[in-house]
Amino acid sequence: MDRRTLLxxxxxxxxxxxxxxxxxAAAPSAAPDWALGWRSVTTDVLAPVEARVxxxxxxxxxxxxxxxxxxxxxxxxxxxxxxxxxxxxxxxFRVSPSGVTHHGRFVSTFKFQNEERLGRYALGTAExxxxxxxxxxxxxxxxxxxxGELLALWEAGSAYxxxxxxxxxxxxxxxxxxxxxxxxSAHPLPERDGSYWNFGLAPYxxxxxxxxxxxxxxxxxxxxxxxxxxPFSGYAHAFAQTERHLVVVLAPLVWDRERDVTWFxxxxxxxxxxxxxxxxxxxxxxxxxxxxxxxxxxxxxxxAWEDGDRLRAYACWYEDSHFMHLSVDxxxxxxxxxxxxxxxxxxxxxxxxxxxxxxxxxxxxxxxxVDPRVPGRRGSAHFVTLESxxxxxPHSGVIARIDVERGGVRRFDYGPGVIAEEHLFVPxxxxxxxxxxxGTSLDCVRGHTRLAAFDAEHLEDGPVALAxxxxxLPLGFHGTFLKG
Amino acid sequence: xxxxxxxxxxxxANAHAxxxxxxxxxxxxxxGHVLIAVHTNAASFNDKGKPVAVRSVEVTxxxxxxxxxxxxxxxxxVSLFHDANDNNKLDTxxxxxxxxxxxxxxxxxxxxxxxFDEAKFxxxxxxxxxxxxxx
Numbered sequence: 001m002d003r004r005t006l007l008x009x010x011x012x013x014x015x016x017x018x019x020x021x022x023x024x025a026a027a028p029s030a031a032p033d034w035a036l037g038w039r040s041v042t043t044d045v046l047a048p049v050e051a052r053v054x055x056x057x058x059x060x061x062x063x064x065x066x067x068x069x070x071x072x073x074x075x076x077x078x079x080x081x082x083x084x085x086x087x088x089x090x091x092x093f094r095v096s097p098s099g100v101t102h103h104g105r106f107v108s109t110f111k112f113q114n115e116e117r118l119g120r121y122a123l124g125t126a127e128x129x130x131x132x133x134x135x136x137x138x139x140x141x142x143x144x145x146x147x148g149e150l151l152a153l154w155e156a157g158s159a160y161x162x163x164x165x166x167x168x169x170x171x172x173x174x175x176x177x178x179x180x181x182x183x184x185s186a187h188p189l190p191e192r193d194g195s196y197w198n199f200g201l202a203p204y205x206x207x208x209x210x211x212x213x214x215x216x217x218x219x220x221x222x223x224x225x226x227x228x229x230x231p232f233s234g235y236a237h238a239f240a241q242t243e244r245h246l247v248v249v250l251a252p253l254v255w256d257r258e259r260d261v262t263w264f265x266x267x268x269x270x271x272x273x274x275x276x277x278x279x280x281x282x283x284x285x286x287x288x289x290x291x292x293x294x295x296x297x298x299x300x301x302x303x304a305w306e307d308g309d310r311l312r313a314y315a316c317w318y319e320d321s322h323f324m325h326l327s328v329d330x331x332x333x334x335x336x337x338x339x340x341x342x343x344x345x346x347x348x349x350x351x352x353x354x355x356x357x358x359x360x361x362x363x364x365x366x367x368x369x370v371d372p373r374v375p376g377r378r379g380s381a382h383f384v385t386l387e388s389x390x391x392x393x394p395h396s397g398v399i400a401r402i403d404v405e406r407g408g409v410r411r412f413d414y415g416p417g418v419i420a421e422e423h424l425f426v427p428x429x430x431x432x433x434x435x436x437x438x439g440t441s442l443d444c445v446r447g448h449t450r451l452a453a454f455d456a457e458h459l460e461d462g463p464v465a466l467a468x469x470x471x472x473l474p475l476g477f478h479g480t481f482l483k484g
Numbered sequence: 485x486x487x488x489x490x491x492x493x494x495x496x497a498n499a500h501a502x503x504x505x506x507x508x509x510x511x512x513x514x515x516g517h518v519l520i521a522v523h524t525n526a527a528s529f530n531d532k533g534k535p536v537a538v539r540s541v542e543v544t545x546x547x548x549x550x551x552x553x554x555x556x557x558x559x560x561x562v563s564l565f566h567d568a569n570d571n572n573k574l575d576t577x578x579x580x581x582x583x584x585x586x587x588x589x590x591x592x593x594x595x596x597x598x599x600f601d602e603a604k605f606x607x608x609x610x611x612x613x614x615x616x617x618x619x
Contacts, residue, residue, distance in 0.1 A: 124594050124595040125594055126591045126594055126617060128594075129594040129617070129619040130594055130595050130596075131582075131619055132577075132581045132582075133579075133581060178577065178578060179578075180577070181577065181581065182577060182578060182579050183579070202579035202580075204579075204580070205578070205579040205580045206580070210578070210579055212578075212579075227578055227579075
């Protein structure tokens, strides 16, 4: 079966631009139901189901893709304030020679357990007092295998430990009594020795907030930690690393305890402060250099490396923090309201004196993924969801490989009614970016979530394998692939 | 004589002073003391002034009752914490989140430290009883 046939075989004639392909049994309505991406799952568990598989998933992808995202966004007629506030639900896609199955389960956080019991949002009221950061923990952002357990990661509190088989929640990951319940980002970075770096921000602590830094082992022990004062109570969601430095890009989105302003309030955006870069010496976490960039906002980073007297890092760069201030209704409506997408950009950060620089590429991009075999070194390939400013397409169904060094862009378009999610890279050959791309998409016309595999060097050929679930999952954020 | 008269007047005033009764619930450990402060203004409430009354009460159960007599009727706010290990401070983690129980009048503070105005209540001339839940 060639790939074009494969696409037609799943009733995706739209995708291949071929109108003669077979149609699914139920005629899809013409208009995509974008709200599917933010529709709550109202059961604790999504029981295992078989997906319909077209094509063949390569052996290198036999294993489990775990993904995390907000699975519950309303209770008793009340909706969460922001998409990021939904309760975390972990989805497991198991790929084996005999097929693909999916099951999902909510992370049983303190918040989820109690609000399930009460049937409504009650956190922070006398009925359900909130003690410490983990009371608010939705564990909804990413997943990482550490010490044989699947960690469901958030950013303002503990990771939650889950059974990788059953997805049952075991409890919070308490690294030490001192580090229990403190902010721990959803984007740990792997060091070449197999350990991980991470950071956390507590903007309400001390005078202008505290930044926490961590180094932990793959078997789940905290090797090193530090906490440093922040220059101002700004925001960072993820960070970057070069061979010798950790790079935290602090957006001028300022938490103000006195005025009751959090990062989700529009008045927190103070572009006059500029964006600050904290460059931390990996060899001595107390050595921090502060550098300035023009005001802007970043969730996610691509490759970063040392370049003589400066650092360079790719990032999905927003001109402001608008994404932090959108309601779920606005998320569903998508682009087209004067809210431009992030653009893949190179940040240039001098280690000596001088202000940094932003060089924007023309590519709207989010959910960047790079070859993990080149941590902290110069690399070319960025796998992204490609975001256009075409208002006729309020959500992006396009994934792309952007080779920043060579300038090439290879893309695949899932079609106009589909939202593409993060696609992970799984290496299979010696070249940077040689391997497979594995990711999910939500078909808002037909109401399916799909799992697709691509040759990472030939995205434009379309998927080599496509698994269609008999269910639509709410959109998630980040995942991890576990071989075997 | 004048002094004596003043003392008598003061006693008379005290006779009209009110009693604040606090029913404190939700103490998670049966150890240490509950340290209670009664404030008349925001400065005192925010640790920048002197409380009008303080109490330290030994904890032997998950609840206890404290009476604070001789307060002039008026507006107050109460703050308390459970110093379970008797080190005379509210222990916090490195980011300043309390590790020991705490509470405020009106049972505000479920999301963190409230403002004086949120915790403010009026002590009537006949006295007032408040139920305080320790978070």
